[in-house]
Amino acid sequence: MSTYLFSIETAAITFPIIAFLLAIPYMIYQYHKYGSIPWLRTLIIYSFFLYLLVIYYLAILPLPDPEEVAKLTTPRYQLLPFYFIIDIVKNADTSLHGTALVINIIRNPEFYTTFLNILMFIPFGVYMRYYFKLSLKRTILYSFLLSLFIELTQLSGLYFIYPRPYRLFDVDDLMINTLGGLSGYLIAPLFTFFLPSRETIDKTSMKKSENVKFFRRLAALIIDYIVIQLLLTIISFFINLTTIDTYGLFYFLYFFLSTTFTKGSTIGKRIVNIKVVGISEHTGIWQYALRYFLLYVVTFQAFTIGVDTLSYLLTNTIEILPRIALYGFVILCFLINIIFFVELLISVFRKNYRFLYEKLSNTKNISTFHDETTNTI
Structure with missing residues (x-):
């Protein structure tokens, strides 16, 4: 959990710099396309960038010592689908039954890691449906591509900066993250019920133009x-x-x-x-x-x-x-x-x-x- 918090804190610290670099291109694009920049649109776009930055930092941080990475002998990739289920069952206490067994499984590190991976991609599905107005198929595709980008970043040893991967490329993560994006798409109306629609934001922008x-x-x-x-x-x-x-x-x-x-x-x-x-x-x-x-x-x-x-x-x-x-x-x-x-x-x-x-x-x-x-x- 400390790794997750560290990545989120790092993203929060560095995001103002990235936001500054994005500010002028964003302003120009918004003025050209919509004629104005409503505060809600700005909040949505910059929160989306912050969210992507958090995901990226979760994939690469903390950065290890290159010499320590060179000594690693752990597997570089895991290509067996649904292997996470085997890990969960392997670490569960099968002598328990009912509620006790469920609690034991939830406390299993393999389970909450899987759950957090799903949870991590739920906002992506929400953004895709609410603001970017993508279909279910395109949301699933983009969720898969984002997950693939993260996994390839890990497999390449942070784009070959490191002599070998220091994180495992896991085919299960591709499926789990894509499932998270799908879940976000399905439950998006629950989160965006009180927010104005994208069409309303566009009309407001054009009115202010x-x-x-x-x-x-x-x-x-x-x-x-x-x-x-x-x-x-x-x-x-x-x-x-x-x-x-x-x-x-x-x-x-x-x-x-x-x-x-x-x-x-x-x-x-x-x-x-x-x-x-x-x-x-x-x-x-x-x-x-x-x-x-x-x-x-x-x-x-x-x-x-x-x-x-x-x-x-x-x-x-x-x-x-x-x-x-x-x-x-x-x-x-x-x-x-x-x-x-x-x-x-x-x-x-x-x-x-x-x-x-x-x-x-x-x-x-x-x-x-x-x-x-x-x-x-």
């Missing part, structure tokens, strides 16, 4: 940032890009040209189903130009320009009027950044929030999710 929230815009920006970095890496082989001003100009050109030629979309925005439009009926090129000039040339460069100007004032002697004017310019640069970061905080909690640069350029982000789903039907 009209709102363009901060994290949806952030997901689009991350994708565009990756694209820009790839483009900059390629361009840097031909052109020397060393100044901040050059990067700011490149960002401006990327977003301005992308939205101009695609009527409001970038690669990132397209993936998460949003686009930039004007408040008026038609969006002019000047609105795209002003929007991204204010954001990438003014707002994102203001802090650096303000610091450079302040450094110049502190290291040089100039007349009083120009000095006052430059100090005012420094304050303006820092004020621009303060306003932007305050707006960032507000946008986290307010849906469809328009930043100052959007108000000045008379533009906003809108959802295109329903347009996309309509086009694919």
Whole structure:
């Protein structure tokens, strides 16, 4: 039992790191497919990942010393079906009868190991039926494949990291684990009775997809940032890009040209189903130009320009009027950044929030999710 608890504790400790690595791809996928990320869907998906991680750790932990594994002479595999029944009977006290015999069998390590293997795969069957909407046949198949993956992991000595297997490949485990997945499928309605159906979750997601929230815009920006970095890496082989001003100009050109030629979309925005439009009926090129000039040339460069100007004032002697004017310019640069970061905080909690640069350029982000789903039907 301590081995089970150790594996569960290890999974709980390492899962936040894995969840962090999955967060961005998960956000992008959810926004592209459903247009939003309801908290219940997130809870279900991440609990499923945690569950898989626990199963995997139960199969491989605790990790033994390779030198000790090399000395093992225990069998590598057990290929006789239903051998676990022989083990249970062999270790049972057959002199007992009735309730005493049943209790004796339940206390048998072979019995509760078998029971725990069934119990371990019951949640898998529940997930397959409730959230992934799989049929009974596919649930049985996927339960078998997951069990086979675990058994092959053990048979290969953790993918040949160890000189030989330190856990037994057991054909009975394939059957028992698959039985657990089947059991989970059959009893899933008992566990999910009070939960909304997958269809309800999807409808809720699509209903919320009209709102363009901060994290949806952030997901689009991350994708565009990756694209820009790839483009900059390629361009840097031909052109020397060393100044901040050059990067700011490149960002401006990327977003301005992308939205101009695609009527409001970038690669990132397209993936998460949003686009930039004007408040008026038609969006002019000047609105795209002003929007991204204010954001990438003014707002994102203001802090650096303000610091450079302040450094110049502190290291040089100039007349009083120009000095006052430059100090005012420094304050303006820092004020621009303060306003932007305050707006960032507000946008986290307010849906469809328009930043100052959007108000000045008379533009906003809108959802295109329903347009996309309509086009694919």
